[in-house]
Amino acid sequence: MIPFLMKETERLERMYPQETYAQGPILAIQELAVRFLS
Numbered sequence: 226m227i228p229f230l231m232k233e234t235e236r237l238e239r240m241y242p243q244e245t246y247a248q249g250p251i252l253a254i255q256e257l258a259v260r261f262l263s
Contacts, residue, residue: 230253230257233253233256233257234250234253237253237256
């Protein structure tokens, strides 16, 4: 699961370069929750 979250964080960094990613893993988990739990 961790490698997947790392890849997801990298994807978000590429998609949104203007954002700060100090909380990158949290953003990845939130994206997953929106995508798969909604």
